[in-house]
Amino acid sequence: MKSYLLPCLNYVRSGGDVPSDCCGGLTGLVNAARTTDDRRAACNCEKSMAENLSNDELNRIETLPDKCGVTxxxxxxxxxxxxxxx
Known part of the structure; x- marks a missing residue:
């Protein structure tokens, strides 16, 4: 699951423009998580990643769905x- 978000790493760390492959990865993650169990697994993966982020990085990662047009x-x-x- 983390591989879907790897293209977002530079944006989360440094800000700037969100790369299109980051949005593609986020879309791919949503499309891959078809069942409740899949969505919970993705959530747990993202939760574990979020635990290691600074406040600035957490603020940036929280903006990704809106910036990428992904729900x-x-x-x-x-x-x-x-x-x-x-």
Whole structure:
């Protein structure tokens, strides 16, 4: 799951423009997570990544869905309860 978000790493670390391959990866992640179990697995993966981010990086990663025009059934957050994702 993390591989979908690797193209977003530079943006999350440094800001600037969101690369198109980052948006493509985020879209791919959403498309790959078809079942509730898949979405919960993706959520847990993203939660573990979010736990290691600074506040600035967390703010940038939280903007990705809007900047990429992608709807996620959860937020990037270190405190999200992924068991509640449907």
């Amino acid at each position: 996620l059934p959860y937020n990037f957050s270190p405190s999200i309860d992924c068991s509640q994702v449907n």
